[in-house]
Amino acid sequence: MASLITCPHCGTRPKEEFSIRGAAAPRRPSPAARDEVWHRYVYVRDNPKGRYEEYWHHAAGCRRWLVVDRDNLTHEVFGVTDATDHLTAEAGE
Amino acid sequence: MALNLLHRHVLEDHILGFHGGANPNHLSVVRRPVIFSVLAHAGREGQVREALAKAEDIAIRACGPSEWLAVSQTAGAEHVAAQLSAIPGVSLAEQSDGKVLMAIAGPSVRRILAKCVAVDLHPDVFAEGQSANMMCCHVVANLARTGADTFEIIVPRSFAGSVFEELTEMGREHALTASFLDA
Structure with a gap:
């Protein structure tokens, strides 16, 4: 596991300060979406090997949700962004 | 305000007995100490940060983006609350x-x-x-x-x-x- 995460607000911190929620790629369906869609969102998740984006909560620091772009095979961290910035950047694309 | 918690310090039992110099x-x-948690409303972070820096008798501690702790060892809680709540776009809670x-x-x-x-x-x-x-x-x-x-x-x-x-x-x-x- 990547042991040092550079938080955009707090700087380089050990992984013990964070809690991990899971993949950042799936988008939450609308509340009115069909049950199958919700089932897929909640239970059917990929378990990729390699580079992927993940939600990390900086619980012991700034208490912000971050999106960590990392490789779960080589433990390399490519980038850390605030989840809000990540969403606005995605919306802008 | 939970004043009865303040009457006896939580570390009283840890600092017991004879102590030299x-x-x-x-x-x-x-x-x-007087400790307030201060949050800036969305879009007001910059103004609030500037206003907090000017506050007298209050030390400002950074917690995260748009969140601070206001600490004072000299001023009373009322004085600190009055100073902080005068800043526009601020939410605060006493944590003393x-x-x-x-x-x-x-x-x-x-x-x-x-x-x-x-x-x-x-x-x-x-x-x-x-x-x-x-x-x-x-x-x-x-x-x-x-x-x-x-x-x-x-x-x-x-x-x-x-x-x-x-x-x-x-x-x-x-x-x-x-x-x-x-x-």
């Missing part, structure tokens, strides 16, 4: 009875804290006046550098005993002493 490395516990403020100072302070936090506290990196939330002795704490070799730690009241014990344990090889500030 303070050694060069010393941990002092502030008995009744929920937080414990400790100050650790001395020539070996960085070597002691190196065993408690995983943040680089080198004088060139962690400047005087700088502060941040970090894990200290497995507890979420706010650490601030208030002097050349002085750091202030704010921890939740219920964890203060454990943090205090661990700090004094880590400071034992440096002959760290501990006492209340007014004692």
